[in-house]
Amino acid sequence: MTISTTERTAVAAHTAGGRFRRFAGLVTTPLVPEDFLDIVRPLHSGTDLRGRIEAIHPETRDAVTVRIRPGRRWCTPVAGQYVRIGVDVEGVRQWRSYSVTTPTSADGCFTITVKALAGGKVSTHLVRRARVGTVVQLDQPAGDFVLPAPRPTKVLFVTAGSGITPVMGMLRESLHELADVVLVHSARTAEDTIFRGELRTLAAGGRLRLTERHTSTDVRLTPDALTALVPDLAERHTWACGPGALLDALEQHYAAAGISDRLHTERFQAAVVATGVGGTVTFTRSDTTVVSDGATSLLDAGENVGVLMPSGCRMGVCFGCVVPLRQGAVRDLRNGDLTSANPGDGVLVQTCVSAAAGPCELDL
Amino acid sequence: MTALQKKPTSPVAHLSDEDIETLGREVDAIREQVIASRGERDATYIHKVITAQRSLEATSRLVLLVSVFPPAWLLGTTGLALAKILENMEIGHNVMHGQWDWMRDPKIHSTTWEWDSASPSEQWKHSHNELHHTYTNVLGKDGDLGYGIMRVDEDQPWHPFHLGQPLWNFLNACFFQYGIAAYDLKLGKNLRKDRRSDPEFRRIVGATLRKVRRQATRDYLIHPLLSGISAPTTLTANLTANLVRNLWTHSVIMCGHFPEGVETFEYHSIDGETRGQWYLRQMLGSANISGNRLTHLMTGNLSFQIEHHLFPDLPSNRYQEIAPKVQELFDRYGLTYTTGPMYRQVASAWRKVIRLSLPNQVLGSGQPAREDTAPDCVCVPMVAARLASRSQ
Numbered sequence: 001m002t003i004s005t006t007e008r009t010a011v012a013a014h015t016a017g018g019r020f021r022r023f024a025g026l027v028t029t030p031l032v033p034e035d036f037l038d039i040v041r042p043l044h045s046g047t048d049l050r051g052r053i054e055a056i057h058p059e060t061r062d063a064v065t066v067r068i069r070p071g072r073r074w075c076t077p078v079a080g081q082y083v084r085i086g087v088d089v090e091g092v093r094q095w096r097s098y099s100v101t102t103p104t105s106a107d108g109c110f111t112i113t114v115k116a117l118a119g120g121k122v123s124t125h126l127v128r129r130a131r132v133g134t135v136v137q138l139d140q141p142a143g144d145f146v147l148p149a150p151r152p153t154k155v156l157f158v159t160a161g162s163g164i165t166p167v168m169g170m171l172r173e174s175l176h177e178l179a180d181v182v183l184v185h186s187a188r189t190a191e192d193t194i195f196r197g198e199l200r201t202l203a204a205g206g207r208l209r210l211t212e213r214h215t216s217t218d219v220r221l222t223p224d225a226l227t228a229l230v231p232d233l234a235e236r237h238t239w240a241c242g243p244g245a246l247l248d249a250l251e252q253h254y255a256a257a258g259i260s261d262r263l264h265t266e267r268f269q270a271a272v273v274a275t276g277v278g279g280t281v282t283f284t285r286s287d288t289t290v291v292s293d294g295a296t297s298l299l300d301a302g303e304n305v306g307v308l309m310p311s312g313c314r315m316g317v318c319f320g321c322v323v324p325l326r327q328g329a330v331r332d333l334r335n336g337d338l339t340s341a342n343p344g345d346g347v348l349v350q351t352c353v354s355a356a357a358g359p360c361e362l363d364l
Numbered sequence: 365m366t367a368l369q370k371k372p373t374s375p376v377a378h379l380s381d382e383d384i385e386t387l388g389r390e391v392d393a394i395r396e397q398v399i400a401s402r403g404e405r406d407a408t409y410i411h412k413v414i415t416a417q418r419s420l421e422a423t424s425r426l427v428l429l430v431s432v433f434p435p436a437w438l439l440g441t442t443g444l445a446l447a448k449i450l451e452n453m454e455i456g457h458n459v460m461h462g463q464w465d466w467m468r469d470p471k472i473h474s475t476t477w478e479w480d481s482a483s484p485s486e487q488w489k490h491s492h493n494e495l496h497h498t499y500t501n502v503l504g505k506d507g508d509l510g511y512g513i514m515r516v517d518e519d520q521p522w523h524p525f526h527l528g529q530p531l532w533n534f535l536n537a538c539f540f541q542y543g544i545a546a547y548d549l550k551l552g553k554n555l556r557k558d559r560r561s562d563p564e565f566r567r568i569v570g571a572t573l574r575k576v577r578r579q580a581t582r583d584y585l586i587h588p589l590l591s592g593i594s595a596p597t598t599l600t601a602n603l604t605a606n607l608v609r610n611l612w613t614h615s616v617i618m619c620g621h622f623p624e625g626v627e628t629f630e631y632h633s634i635d636g637e638t639r640g641q642w643y644l645r646q647m648l649g650s651a652n653i654s655g656n657r658l659t660h661l662m663t664g665n666l667s668f669q670i671e672h673h674l675f676p677d678l679p680s681n682r683y684q685e686i687a688p689k690v691q692e693l694f695d696r697y698g699l700t701y702t703t704g705p706m707y708r709q710v711a712s713a714w715r716k717v718i719r720l721s722l723p724n725q726v727l728g729s730g731q732p733a734r735e736d737t738a739p740d741c742v743c744v745p746m747v748a749a750r751l752a753s754r755s756q
Contacts, residue, residue: 091407
């Protein structure tokens with residue numbers, strides 16, 4: 001809208017393109033030209049990065065691979081990276097991160113692979129309800145769970161469940177560059193193993209040593225069991241992705257062996273958000289922190305410590321007090337609803353009717 | 365109309381404090397039902413309206429590039445006027461109320477939206493959402509009661525300036541977007557010598573003037589120039605579209621709180637007001653417009669002003685759905701649900717503007733002649749019967 005026009009024109013005001021943009025902005029004010037362009041070509045928008053779902057195909061009974069055509073300005077991901085995707089579920093924009101399983105294809109698409117989690121709003125939506133043609137919001141790929149250059153000689157991947165997804169991206173893109181690769185993968189059953197066919201084909205091709213474990217029958221993987229499976233573990237650079245308990249155990253094991261630098265981990269779940277009463281409220285731009293109880297509104301809490309809080313009716317009606325919640329959780333004092341945000345989400349909350357539910361950060 | 369607290373027979377005298385709190389809880393229950401069922405259907409609705417509005421605006425402006433041909437002028441002007449009305453009413457007003465904030469879409473959000481009107485959203489949200497919606501119809505607190513240029517209630521003091529208020533109201537209607545901008549800046553108060561150099565006032569005046577210039581440049585310079593030989597006709601088309609939009613929005617807004625049957629409240633009557641009492645004030649202080657779906661869309665669903673004032677932040681497409689429930693509450697609690705077709709409500713509001721241009725002494729005892737004009741009046745025996753049946 002107007003603000004973004006101003007920002008852009010400030011950057012490019014002196015170029016011919018900048019002058020054209022300024023003129024186009026005057027033609028469409030208070031909207032920006034992209035607001036109109038969005039109607040016909042949502043992927044060519046200069047304002048927001050988006051993608052269109054081109055195909056959805058099932059991997060297992062509760063996992064699908066979603067092929068997405070990104071809009072312009074998309075930076076091709078490095079295998080192992082994740083991408084933040086904004087999906088409208090029940091009309092509400094929800095952002096989640098998914099590992100890229102195919103970084104790029106000949107037609108410029110990439111894929112993510114999603115397993116439906118119990119109670120997972122976005123994952124369940126993508127697996128059960130999403131339709132081809134839907135436009136989703138995108139953020140540029142990010143993450144340092146990637147293979148270094150030059151490639152290490154000996155590599156070990158330890159994955160469990162949907163933890164295979166970033167590793168699948170690496171195998172598809174870089175297996176031919178790796179000399180000695182071991183993959184120890186755990187899934188509940190053989191049927192629940194995402195990419196089972198493809199992994200077995202790669203193993204049969206001789207470039208990958210694959211160990212499949214099924215937690216419905218085998219005991220859960222421990223570092224000791226892993227050492228037994230991979231005797232030369234200490235010589236290998238390891239990339240591990242799976243449940244937090246597994247990664248914690250591996251990190252302790254590698255640290256005890258003094259080879260922490262050889263272990264790279266990727267965690268899917270953010271630290272568990274405390275949902276109890278009250279918490280530490282941080283006003284990031286004001287550099288102020290206050291401990292607040294679960295009954296005091298964020299607005300009162302902020303004002304009590306002298307933060308310049310926008311405010312209005314103080315009863316949840318006028319939305320004059322709305323600010324972005326950078327991370328953490330807040331509870332709506334009116335109905336007990338919990339709103340949480342991960343870093344970068346910037347979920348907007350009404351401070352006059354919300355109280356801290358664990359540590360939280362407001363962009364103020 | 366005179367402040368509710370001064371009336372010889374109060375329309376709420378039959379309600380006890382407990383009744384009012386129970387009413388408040390019933391209103392809250394309606395709100396909770398809507399919030400619990402808000403979802404994809406509502407999101408699809410607003411996306412469709414926005415897409416339709418932008419398509420209509422773009423098409424109309426393209427047609428106006430050849431506005432030198434009279435049919436193109438007529439078509440383009442009509443389309444542009446409709447697009448501007450939709451943009452102001454069903455989209456801008458409602459988005460800035462936070463009705464769609466729950467979608468968490470930064471492009472359709474009260475904190476980021478800017479509308480096609482002279483008043484910058486920041487100023488408008490303050491004077492409208494915070495002041496008018498909080499202090500609705502409280503004499504001396506709600507500036508919307510006459511916008512500071514008119515007397516719309518017997519209990520507002522008369523000043524010779526008010527003799528001209530039929531003319532002021534007409535001029536305000538023609539230039540309504542600028543009227544709102546001036547009102548949001550509180551020019552009457554802030555232009556006083558001791559306040560006009562206030563840095564905050566100067567900042568918001570600057571913001572408003574920049575926006576006015578930008579909007580005027582678009583409608584009266586850029587688009588006419590782009591039209592080449594159609595420049596003069598595109599200029600008149602844009603002037604006409606803005607005039608039509610101003611007259612329409614002004615009429616709709618007048619219908620919200622000015623028609624006969626709407627109650628006002630004394631300055632101190634809201635001290636210590638409970639949630640139930642706040643709801644009751646919103647119910648009695650607003651008036652609806654009856655009509656078809658097109659009327660509701662083009663008024664931005666402010667034809668459901670009562671429902672809007674109860675729940676200013678619920679999606680506008682839901683007002684129509686909850687209206688029967690709200691009306692049932694009015695019936696059961698013996699309250700008057702003020703509504704009527706648009707022509708009647710506009711006429712009622714204008715009658716009041718004209719009548720109150722004269723001081724109360726000239727008008728008679730100070731008692732308004734409301735009995736003969738109030739629509740849909742519930743007679744007293746019916747109220748008593750309903751209340752009796754409710755308490756059983």
